[in-house]
Amino acid sequence: MKTDFKRISVVGLGYIGLPTAATIAARNIDVIGVDINQSAVEKISQGEAHFSEPDLDILLRSTVSTKKLRAVTQPEAADAFLIAVPTPFIDDHAADLSFVEKAVRSIAKVLEPGNLVILESTSPVGTTQLICEWIAKERPDLRLPYEHRDKPDINVAYCPERILPGRMVWELVQNDRIVGGMTEHCAKRAKSLYEIFVQGEIHLSNAHTAELVKLIENAYRDVNIAFANELSILCDKLDLNVWDAIKLANRHPRVNILNPGPGVGGHCIAVDPWFLIHGSPDETPLMKTARQVNDGKPQIIISTIEKQIDRFREPVVACLGLAYKPDVDDLRESPALQITKTLMKNETAELLIVEPNIDELPASLTGDHVHKVDLDEAIEKADIVLLLVAHKQFAALDPRKINETVIIDTVGLWS
Ligand SMILES: NC(=O)c1ccc[n+]([C@@H]2O[C@H](COP(=O)([O-])OP(=O)(O)OC[C@H]3O[C@@H](n4cnc5c(N)ncnc54)[C@H](O)[C@@H]3O)[C@@H](O)[C@H]2O)c1
Known part of the structure; x- marks a missing residue:
């Protein structure tokens, strides 16, 4: 498509x-990718991703070899800047915006009138406005849209990302996008950028609403998963099968209960609701409770396993999966990793860990009684099989093969 964004x-x-x-x-389009991680930049410059995501390597090899994509460590001039840096939380669950601030201050030096700046990082309401203020401090020569709503020099907008790891390349193009501008013109300008590659609908709004929309999407998921997790705790007490109960309840035309699991992980759902709760605790008791239910689930699983471990003299536990969700290599905020680490620290069993999506165990999982093994070895040697992630390799396993062993299925694959 025709566009005036050249770079x-x-x-x-x-x-x-x-x-x-x-x-x-x-x-x-000429794309300059900027990252402070030198080794990631080197890898990308060779046409390779520094993490695993289906179809990404093919896309990278072709765009890097044709020099359409170039990775660098310092910002260079461009027509538009998309910022996608981390937004974790700090100790009291406040958003850590230091990565966003540093990224914004670094691009401020190369900004030129007419440029567009878009924040994609998940952020508390008001962050896009802060971006304008940070740029204004670095570049008093530029008119920013929070003070100069009429014809600012720089257009600033917020556009949250909703892509699902494992399907990112496809969803980037197909998903609808919400674009929130600091002004109506900023939103339209940002929309014209996304029209270059998005085939889903692009909905326009203001920056504050777009920031809120991303947070409430993930808070919605968190609250609903918490309900499912609470049901699983209740069913354990009643000695009933939660998966059967949910399956039957979902036959109701207006009921759609999500799946319980070992907790909630990843960079988004376990983090983002805090950006709302921290700023407005009195208005968000339900969201806070949901966070606590989901954060408490790993400990409940650990207690269940420890009870089983007590039955064996030299117990061997197979821990199947470390990632925070099926079929990815992402271990961030992973309840499976948290559970495995706690079992390792408790030193009550030998742990055989199976994680088909990573080559080596993370540094936090080292010890004489911790081994990375393949699935067959784990199943053969384990007294207890602890299924933590519904990876496709585990779904393909016939649970009847392991019916001599204690099975703790936290994800409902074999239940
Ligand atoms: N991963 C997801 O599935 C997902 C989905 C939706 C939204 N998000 C949000 O998108 C944002 C980015 O997440 P991610 O998963 O891509 O994070 P990530 O950690 O995978 O990548 C962030 C990159 O930013 C780089 N970086 C940090 N500071 C920088 C700076 N000043 N200049 C240049 N580069 C810098 C880091 O080196 C890193 O490579 C976060 O706000 C996250 O919440 C993530």
């Missing part, structure tokens, strides 16, 4: 920024 910079080349940069470059 687009993507700042932060992680799970979100890298597929975005490669997708735009594949539309024949």
Whole structure:
């Protein structure tokens, strides 16, 4: 499609920024990817991703070899800047915006009148406005849209990302997008950028609403998963099968209960609701309770396992899966990793860990009684099989093969 964006910079080349940069470059636009991680930049410059995501390597190889995508460590001038850097939380669950601030201050130096700046990082309401203020401090020569709503020099907008790891390359193009501008014109300008590669609908709003929308989407998921997790705790007490109960309840035409699991992990659902709760605790008791229910689930699983471990003299536990969700290599905030780490620290059993999506165990999992093994070995040697993630390799296993062993299925694959 025809566009006046000749050069687009993507700042932060992680799970979100890298597929975005490669997708735009594949539309024949010059893309400069910026990341402070030197080794990631080197890998990308060889046409390889520094994490695993289906179809991303093919896209990278072609866009890097045609020089449409270039990875660098320092920002360069461009027509538009998309910021996709981390937004974790700090100790009291406040959002840590330091990565966003540093990224914004670094691009401020190369901004030129007419540029567009879009924040994609999940952020508390008001962050896009802060971006304008940070730029204004670095560049008093530029008119920013929070003070100069009429014809600002720089257009600033917020556009949250909703792509699902494992399907990112496809969803980047197909998903609907919400674009919130600091002004109506900023929103329209940002929309014209996404039209380069998005085939889903692009909905316009203001920056504050777009920031809120992303947070409430994930809070909605968190609250609903908490309900499912609470049901699983209740069913354990009643000695009933929660999976059967949910399956039957979902036959009601207006009921759709989600799946319980070992907790809630990942960079988004376990983190983002705090951005609402921290700023407005009195208005968000339900969201806070949901966070506590989901955060408490790993400990409940650990207690269940420890009771089983007590039955054996030299117990061997197979821990199946470490990732925070099926078929990805992402261990961030993973309840499976948290449970495995606690079992390791408790030193009550030998642990055989199976995680088909990573080559080596993380540094936090080391010890004489911790081994990374393949699925067959784990099943053969274990007294207790603890299923933590519904990876496709585990789904393919016939649970009847392991019916001599104690099975603790936290994800409902074999239940
Ligand atoms: N991963 C997901 O599934 C997902 C989905 C939706 C939204 N998000 C949000 O998108 C944002 C990015 O997440 P991610 O998963 O891509 O994170 P990530 O950690 O995979 O990648 C972020 C990248 O930014 C780089 N970076 C940090 N500071 C920088 C700076 N000043 N300049 C340039 N690069 C810098 C890091 O080195 C890293 O490579 C977060 O706010 C996250 O909540 C993530």
